[in-house]
Structures are given as C-alpha cells and as structure tokens.
Amino acid sequence: MLRTLSYFNLVLAVVYFLGWLQNGSGWIIAGLLFTVVFNWLVLRNIEQASFGWSFPQWFTAVLTLLFALFTGYSAILLSLSTIEYSNYQWDTLLLIFLGFLFSCTLLSHLFLSRPKIS
Numbered sequence: 001m002l003r004t005l006s007y008f009n010l011v012l013a014v015v016y017f018l019g020w021l022q023n024g025s026g027w028i029i030a031g032l033l034f035t036v037v038f039n040w041l042v043l044r045n046i047e048q049a050s051f052g053w054s055f056p057q058w059f060t061a062v063l064t065l066l067f068a069l070f071t072g073y074s075a076i077l078l079s080l081s082t083i084e085y086s087n088y089q090w091d092t093l094l095l096i097f098l099g100f101l102f103s104c105t106l107l108s109h110l111f112l113s114r115p116k117i118s
Contacts, residue, residue: 003046005109006039012102013039031067035106038064042113053115061110068106075099 013032038060045051053061079096082088 002112006043009039009105034060034063068103071099072103
C-alpha cells in the first residue's frame, strides 16, 4: 500500500505542477521537489527493506509536512473564497479537489511511512 501511495503522490505532484503551477513561486516548486525526493526515498527504503530514516529523509519529511499543510490550507482558503463570491468554475473546483486530495495523501503517506519506534 505504501508503494502505491508513493507512486500516487508522485503522479499528483506532477499533475499539480503541470496543471496550475507553471508560473508558481519558488517556495511551491521547492515544496513539490522535496515531496518528490521524500517519496523517492521511501520507495528506495522499501526496495532495500530498510525501515530507519536517515537525516535527508527526516529533513524532506518535515518539509513535505509543511508543504502538505500549506496545500490543504490553500485549498480551504480557495474554497471559502469560491463560496463567498459564488464563483464555481470547473478549473477552480478541480484545483480545490486536487489540493485536498494531494494534502490528504501526503499526510497519510507521512503517517504510514514513519519509522517504527520500539
């Protein structure tokens, strides 16, 4: 399941970038980059059957967590603005949906891939 979630997050990161962030700020592009690196590190740990996290994985996990919270917060603010101004366009609704989905999958991925402390 974790492998599938990693691949799904990678696809969502590419779709999110190609769909809306072509002219995005450096912070958002860096957040997507750290998300891709974190997912790659998780996939590498699965292939090597290693369950501990190294410093780069901890670092990218924290930055991915911040990016996931930012994406979810942005989707909430965009949905409130859409409701307030009654501006229900398909591209806005799709961005809200993908923002929520991306944020939820990133948070669940971080939760499922955390190292087990015994």
